[in-house]
Amino acid sequence: MTDAAVTVATETPLRRRKRPRAVFISGIAMLALIALAALTAGLFWPAGPWVAAGEPYTPPMTAPGLPLGTDVLGRDVAAMLAYGARVSMLIGIASTLAAAILGIVIGATAGYARGWVDDALMRFTEVFQTIPSFMFVIVLVVIFTPTIATITLAIAVVSWPPVARLVRAEFLSLSSREFVQSCRLIGMHPARIVFAEILPNCFSSVIVVSSVMVATAVLVEAGLSFLGLGDPNTASWGGMVANGKAVIRSSPYLSIIPGFAIFVLVLCINVVGEGLNDRLNPRMRN
């Protein structure tokens, strides 16, 4: 046992150092805060984000009850931010979940079946990988009318290939391991081998990749809204930046506040993703 410990431990100085735990924890705390704001938006602003709450162009910290000021039409920026967080997080999580499931099914099938099934599925995956993803999302959203559901779906459709390739690679290496052969030998059904035996062993890497995908999805959604391709019936951060763009000289805060919100959310997701990687990835764990 000691022999093995030596070989592993000698690699330590060459590895990237783990990020401090405090950063990981504060990332999670910040995410929780944003999620809380999103969930409780209805309690603080029961009338929704669209109602006029004061004079248009009220700067932040000047009017009582309007900590972040109002926009072009006198709507409360804080309310829009909170409602926008809903959209960002919902689309980020839902599209990643959908993409992860699709990726896992395709990757697992390809990696376990091998042969022509693998070839066919991987060529199919490459088709999706070669199309510039943001363009593809725009095309999909324009074809279907932009709603939260179609945007989620469109983002999922472009983001599953990395998951599929990762899962396939994991399956290729895991399915030649002896414990998988041993399951074949005891007469276990292939579906059960795939889902109950191999899949749990590659969950940690899927989670790590997915966390980064959530961040990308948030950015894509913001980009769509900025281009005016978001769901017109919901407040969204990207849309807020786009609306503020026209008055950026007189009221820069209208663009800066939602832009900063996007930045913080994406940063937190990335920090948490890195933290998960440090903790779940067996190669990083001591």
Next chain:
Amino acid sequence: MANDPLLSIKRLSVQLPEGGDRTLALRDVSIDVARNEIVCVVGESGSGKSMTASTVMGLLPPSVRVAAGTVELDGQNLLKLKPEQMRKVRGPRIGMIFQEPMTALNPLQRIGTQISEMFQLHSKMSRAAQKAKAIELLQAVHIPDPAKAYTAYPHELSGGQRQRAMIAMAMALDPDLLIADEPTTALDVTTQAQILKLIRELQQRNGTGVLFITHDFGVVADIADRVVVLKHGNVVEQGTGAEVLGNPQHDYTRSLIDAVPRMEPPAYTPPPTDKKALQVKDLVKTFGSAGLFGNGRVVHALRSVSFDLPKGRTLGIVGESGSGKSTMARALVRLTDPDSGKVLLDDLDFTALSRPELRQKAGLVQMVFQDPYASLNPRRKVGDLIAQPMTVHGKPRAEAMERVEELLKLVGLDAKAMDRFPHEFSGGQRQRIGIARALALDPKILVADEAVSALDVSIQAQVLQLFRRLRDELGLSMVFITHDLRVTAQVCDEVAVMKEGEVVEYGPTARIFADPQHDYTRLLLSSAPGHLGLKGATPLADAPAV
């Protein structure tokens, strides 16, 4: 000065980080290595023998530190050297050979480049001189066609050739001391014998002192001038090879020596019944294809292999890597489908079963795998792992768990093992878990594919003992696949020797050991480590170097 030892480890204690299985990896270890001498450090895994080598090389992991003692090379305390001074010691003064040449060599660099690097770092030779010297070294380690090996990448060489290249690198700067950490453990027996002979030859030619680390007393018998036995970080015995092997003083040494499988198979007894558990008929398996332009690679893993396994008997299939023995094992359990030929179980044609039928009949033949670490799903508890074969075939979980308890007892483990994960067990214990899992379906035939190869010799003996007991108690018929003839002498009634996909010799174990017919069988027998020294009759010092 001539009598002073080259390397002198004095009262060395090395401290492990907190939470380890013990506080000191090494306790008060003193070892001397003289010039022109091979000192073997022997012990089981975890005995601290690799830690000794790492300390001498100054390659201890950061979490481990030297608590006391000195390591002197020619009177210079290596532990006091600064890292840059130590770099001047590694290479020119101390060379090292590792266990696994594939991972010790850089896969992206040519062998020649890697050897020349030694000269670039430590001398001012011209490029042409470096190349000439490197080829000369490759010649000295007897690599066929040294000029070609110079330009080859590691993966283009065989395991034995890679280890030779490693030795050439270690010897490049003519070091005073060579540290060899299990250099032959990953190799086939015949290659192992050649490498041991090479190390001996180079040591005698250059007068090098060698610190040779191994767990196998067979190897010790072949190569050691002096022996140091380590147990849990303590030196329990040291002396000349003849003393320690011929008259071991410590119980632990005795148990290690006794654990080395003897090359003396029991007398042959004819099978009690004529009934065959298994008949293999003309099995053929070819991998790869000739390729579209005839540039493909074809490997004939099995060329028409046939044999019978009588009920209640054990057949050993022996061969080196590439002999097709593993393909044979996989074909027997249908992990690989043969191109043609038949595997008959009683009258059932096992090769003709469809996949769903095969799942139904999974209980007939089961397999024990080589690697006790990879063959158990790390995410499942031991109880689940053993119950799985039964629950897959529809046995209620409560009933299966009762059976698990019986099975654990049968393989010599405590019932408490059920609620623990595989990684909490040692290699030998995990192999017992693997055996319990294989037995869960009450198979008639058990195929063991190198089932004891990954284990220390002493653990090997215990697991082999378990196999024998199970065969007798359960009336199992077994196929034992191994590269180690010593193992077949322990458990097999009959042996089939395989080479390049063919059975070259087949017969009762006792007859094959006493009177081998084929040249290859003779070579395997004479290559088995310790076949001269450990029989007890030959005093080691007089035994010719193998």
